Amino acid sequence: MGAELNLTDVRQVRGGREVLRVDSLQVASGEHLSVLGPNGAGKTTLLRLLAAVDSPHSGAVTVDGVGTSRGGVHLRRRVAYATQRPGLLSCSVRRNVELPLRWRKVPRRLRGELATTALERLRVGHLADRPARALSGGEQQRVSLARALAVDPAVLLLDEPAAGLDAQSRAAFFADLEQALADRATTVVQVSHRAEEALRLADRVVVLVDGQVHQVGSPTVLNGSPADASVAALVGYDNLVDVYVRPDGAVVVDDAPTGLTHPGPAGPATVAVFANGVRLVGDDLPGLPVRISRVTPGPGHRVVALDGAASLQAQLPIDAAAPVTGDTARAVFDPSLSAVIPTAHGQHFDPAPDADRPRRAVARP
């Protein structure tokens, strides 16, 4: 059984500075919510409030209607919180997993069975009798997660659960996590600064920047319609380009067409484009005039740095004709891999030198 989480008018202050402000956020029972944000955005602060480790400076945080500041140990025992550092105790792996069960007065025999099941589900059953602190980082993360899952919590809070793992280990870890959660109705809140992790397990994603909620939506909505430039950057758009939307809907940079149209009102806007949404066409075709400044090989593709009307990063298939550094071309954006964000929506991108006709465009490093 999961639990419903509710945050209302929550403010958290640290050192006299407001580090988190959430006016209203509900998480349904059994929902998987991801919190995406850069370092220092307030993600861990939010998790600590939900875990009843901290109390909010003002406002209310409830789990199934019970305030976390009043719920005490009974409420904390419905919530499992896997912190960013695995925080394993100086005893065996098995004892680490059994300890929270013992605190919940689970009979000894059942404790052993639950610990074994949880460890095996995370593929660390063979490490049960090893000293926990002698394990590798990846193994410790798995044990920490097994410890959280063994108590069959109503709410599972995961703070960057794969932090410190290499790409391959992260992928395997998330595959196992996904499987471990598949047959559970647990409410899951996971925080991450990596879009691929945040979007993977989520029914909904909350984007936090500077302690404020910038957008809440499904992974599809976030991918297709980021609310502002900071959200687009976090979601993983490689290019953020200052553009102008003409009254006829054409999206241009310095009168050069981008290949996009936008039905919204005319005016300055930002276009977010994935690198593989930047197409290079011949000089004689409509598009942004660019010069190829660098070509670097990547796995299965080439990364092409462009400057000119816009500083862009393009990603071309490895089997396409190799662009030559110094050559000129035109760049257009694939509408299915781009999003137009009107400036009025509160984007945090650097303002253009000319507010009416922006000129500058920047590729994210």
Add this chain to the structure above:
Amino acid sequence: MVEPLYEVLARSAFVSLSATLVASVLGIGLGTMLALARLPGRRLLTAVVNTGMAVPTVVVGLAVALVLWRSGPLGELGLIYTVQGMIVAQVLIATPLITGITMAAIQLLPAELPDQLRSLGANRAQLVLRLWIEARLPLLAAAMAGFGHAISEVGAATIVGGNIHGHTQVMTTAIVESVGQGEFGVAIFYGAVLLGLAFLINGLLVSVQQRGTSWARS
């Protein structure tokens, strides 16, 4: 009448071990509280504890004697020139040391550990117990330091106990007395025996410490 050595030795061990036991309970409790709790006056209390670690034992003995003296505030208890009075003095000597080391040991644990334990569902008693287990090595070191401090001190034992033969004489006061009488050979012998006793008791504590390590790992 000369008291047999083993009786003096047994009394020394009894006084210092009793004092260490009481001081460990007080010091580990107080040190944990100072390390974890956000109390008003915590800094002042910490400064007092740190000062207590450096107070000469003879000054502690003087203070205890004044309190336990027959005309003193606790004179009615009749503890002056008794083994119990000596234990009280040694508790006061060992407690600040054990408190200070405990506080440092708890504070040296990973900062997120208390929150981690809370989030795993530990109540307050379970949390503190687990912190002690995690800090078991320095905590046993604290107890050993407390015992070392207690068994080696002479000032408080002399003032509060009075070095009464067959009653309150302990190894350190016997050594001082022998030196005063010019019996250096006896004093050296007593010193060697005292060292042996300290070695034996610390050896036992180390073995408990190591067994505690393997137990906690299992």
